[in-house]
Amino acid sequence: MPQSVLIIEDDVRIRRIVAMALRSEGLDVQEAGSGEEGLERLGERRFDVILLDLMLPGVDGFEVCRRIRRTSDTPVIMVTARADSHDVVAGLEAGADDYVTKPFVAKELSARIRALVRRSRGTGLRQRITVGDIEIAPEEGTVTRGGEAVELTRTEFKLLTELALESGRVLSREELLERVWGYDYFGDSRLVDVHVRRLRKKVEADPSNPTVVTTVRGMGYRIPA
Template identity: 40%
Template sequence: MADEKSSLLPRILVIDDELAIRRFLHTILSNEEFSLHEAEGGHSGLAAAAAFRPDVILLDLGLPDLDGIEVIRRIREWSQVPIIVLSVREREDDKVAALDAGADDYLTKPFGVGELLARIRASLRRTLQQAAEPVFTSGGLTLDLNLRQATVNGVEIPLTPTEYDLLRLLVTHAGKVLTHSQILKQIWGIAYQEQPHVLRVNISNLRRKIEADPSRPRYIVTEPGVGYRLKIIE
């Protein structure tokens, strides 16, 4: 029975060379009823990702044999499993590099247990939502991808084609940080990747339509110096 229960638990792969961090994560994640697998290097982590087929990967960037950015790139060649980076690197360009390589989220060590668990659950919910019907709901915000219709608290919100495409991109990656470059490339094309003011203007317009208080956004959250995240609200 224990093995059967374990097989039903969400699978978390921890790739980190620090034994103390792995023990800490093992304790808190086991208590939250996750099935855990550990790897202490980049190459062993890649092998474990292929064999263990985790639902979420927690990845350190400073691995002894292979940089974490390269690990992300190699995983993204064959899998879209959520990857949450846990790293002492706190510079904005390190975060952007990891996210542009394909990471879903980034937490700087030391991190709070509650914050980590919230990010893991958001990643798991996003995976489930992507496999479900194309109607996304977060708090009072709903986006029907079939009807191309957005509502807030049951009231339809008129969006321009660009605003809809922007909201759709954020929704289909809800809970995940999208960098300025990623959003600009997806919505406006490669030629606009170095024009962040275009994105800021459109985010501001979108917030005015869907947020009760655009100066204190509830849905579209700014990750300073990095990009934006659409929050998943119960």
């Protein structure tokens, strides 16, 4: 079956052009013209990826993303007008997995969508990984801390798993982009930094003084052996 994508975009012309381009790439595309309609569609069926414009009237993209994250770990790619905007970081903090800037190339967007879908289908690892009081079950896609379940998005789970598999070794932002997001040539290190911050809020006893996911200045991140 083709990957299913929900486009939430209020500009009819842009929405239809993007939908047509993604359909030509073999994707199953549904459309919503507002945040409210998008949330309604999401209540009706499951999608593989959500393409979400940030600047929506009424319920904006940031709030839509926050509401999605309360109940779902479906990958969200946000659409923004400026790559250097603070909106990028704010959108990632709200729970988006990736972003694209207008105008974008349909083939690049479809490549990102397919990369997120491939990643969400699991690691194929059967063994459990233990980091202190954190236990990761890659096959089940679950994490516990001190026996209590930790709710992670798919991106946060993949990030934690990749770091745990290389416990003691520093992984650069570029390497994490390739391992977690599935690409490196058009990636952005902000994706890594914001998701590390989000991950720390969930797995660290004190996120401001991390001991699980540590920073190695000028190099990247690691989980101490």
